[in-house]
Amino acid sequence: MNTKRFFLAMACAAFLLVSCNEKDGGNLSTDLVTNPKSATQPSDKQPVITFDKSEHDFGTLLQGEVVSYSFHFTNTGNEPLLITDVKTSCGCTAGDFSREPVAPGKDGHVKVTYDSKGHHGVQTRMLTVISNTNPAQTILKIKGKVLTPDQY
Numbered sequence: 001m002n003t004k005r006f007f008l009a010m011a012c013a014a015f016l017l018v019s020c021n022e023k024d025g026g027n028l029s030t031d032l033v034t035n036p037k038s039a040t041q042p043s044d045k046q047p048v049i050t051f052d053k054s055e056h057d058f059g060t061l062l063q064g065e066v067v068s069y070s071f072h073f074t075n076t077g078n079e080p081l082l083i084t085d086v087k088t089s090c091g092c093t094a095g096d097f098s099r100e101p102v103a104p105g106k107d108g109h110v111k112v113t114y115d116s117k118g119h120h121g122v123q124t125r126m127l128t129v130i131s132n133t134n135p136a137q138t139i140l141k142i143k144g145k146v147l148t149p150d151q152y
Helices: 002-019
Strands: 049-051 055-062 066-075 083-088 093-097 107-115 121-131 137-147
Touching: 049 137, 055 066, 066 137, 083 093, 083 107, 093 121, 107 121, 107 137
Parallel strands: 055 137
Antiparallel strands: 049 066, 066 107, 083 121, 093 107, 121 137
16 A cells, blocks of 8 residues: 555656756746736826715714715826726615716716615715726715604
8 A cells, every 4th residue: 555655656746847847947938028017006198086075974864864965076187087886885875976988187976875764873884986097996985973763
């Protein structure tokens, strides 16, 4: 039994040695890499999303009230800006946004609707705007204080 294991181990080692024997010493060519800038460094030509404000306070709400607010932004970059998604932190919050590309210097919006049904106390919700900007995600925040009918 030990002899079988020994020969199996030797066969595996020989296979690994032969399969790793590359003519160029195992070096990979960098000819395939054509990205002139790091992904973390902004390009000279890109869209930039600039919001008027990134947080909105609804103030005091009555439980069950549905409220909306539109965050306005401007594309301050030099390429068309495209929002691909708006993710919310809760099912009670819905986001809608400008679906067409926003040209440089033009404005767009991200509308958020919050349903306070079943909530009470201070509420804070986040929206993540995903676009073709660098960074690709922008965080917006809404908040408010929800009172139950007996507190109102």
